[in-house]
Amino acid sequence: PQTYLLGIIISICGNVLISISLNIQKYAHVRQAQRGSKPYYTSAMWWCGVVLMGVGELGNFAAYGFAPASLIAPLGCVSVIASAVISVVFLKETVCASDIVGGTLAITGTYLLVTFAPHTSTHITAHLVQYYAISWHFLLYLFIEIIIFCLLLYLYKMRNVKHIVIVMLLVALLASLTVISVKAVSGMITESIKGQLQLIYPIFYVMLIVMVASCAFQIKFLNQAMKMFDATEVVPINFVFFTASAIVAGLWVNRSLHCIFCLLSFLGVFLIARNRPKIKQQDRNFIAMDKIPGKFKSSLFIICCLK
Template sequence: MALGETGNFAAYGFAPITLIAPLGCMSVTGSAFISAMFLKENLRASDVLGMTLAFAGSYLLVNFAPNISQAISARTVQYYFVGWQFLIYVILEILIFCILLYFYKRKGMKHIVILLTLVALLASLTVISVKAVSGMITFSVTDKMQLTYPIFYIMLIIMIASCVFQVKFLNQATNLYSTATVVPINHIFFTTSAIIAGIVFYKEFLGAAFLAMFIYFFGETDVG
């Protein structure tokens, strides 16, 4: 897991979020193969169909998503960080997060959609900060040192904090519902929030890959 997440982290420094996030979620299909091979679980026809669609969607994403390397410097992150699009996005995220947290904590509504939406809102901040941190480290190695800028440590703190609370809410969802239900839905929510975050913060655009995303989501749901 550590080796895989290290590779995933490094990939954000070279490619757009709209490409990396969906490909990182291919672990659902990998888990299905592992469960059949090592745990002797049965693969249903719908599972095979779902995995096929997920692979097809991923293939289309690789071909249609903006596969352009973007040099992420500290000044670039600072510029995006104070942009009006991101400020509006963060304000809306905070409002929605607080409303959902109120219903979850105060009203005792422990529906899976509420829990995984909380995870997805945190995930959008995670992917933004992961790409910023990874990009600044990459830029430091290939060009000019970026690790002395305060924005690097701000994004690092956001990355760590959002990851910790993601795990907390995801564990609560897993305790209340079956893993077979939580994992695919979480991947769909995570991928959606990651793509929106990439479009808003890094000005990425998915373009023709919207069709691929539809196929990918449909495949993930079937695997679930």
């Protein structure tokens, strides 16, 4: 019955690694943009960040096998707090009152969630996963999610709407599938280890494919967000959207007490993130005057005057 504590510890360690990895990836993006030579995925530092993220996600995957998802998902606020600490310690950013209040609220909300969330997890079997996978409410949820995802993808790709909310909503919708598939796969593996073999059922491999695919596309969109926006913007928004999507995906929205505790964490994350400095990227179409050869400066000046 105390295995949920192990799940909490593993999840916290995993979220700290994820926070470090996101900051490493952001640094790699900035460095490659300054050099302007090779794409970011050719950087060894970027791959180091990806590996760390993989280790952190594996920790979260293992945590779902020891504790219910309603307990593990909100622990993502640890990554937000860790990012704030990293920015203060390594980036020499200043600490303001809202950071302290926000961190306190986030920690309080997380503590209350850990304390009052159910500490018993349902035994996940292949038959149970199949039963929920073909239920009408899950199929309706999946249909609505696909429609919303396609609409957001159209805005992002075809209409070139590069707003952080659009990108992070794409990540969150994929994350909801990740939570469902991770819980199913880890639960079936746990039952198999206990002696009830679940790996012979096709639903296990279906969920495994969904888990790998959703994680891969999550990393893709998350890296695009990290390339366009500051990590201190991406990490808090990712936490709020991920937790909300995990709650909806698990049909935990009717647990009003848990929602109150989540709102405490959300408010704390907002206070931490609202005063974070934003990285203002220079317009790619802009050319600094000191980079223009001298013989073209006079011509450029004459053209500007004629206009």
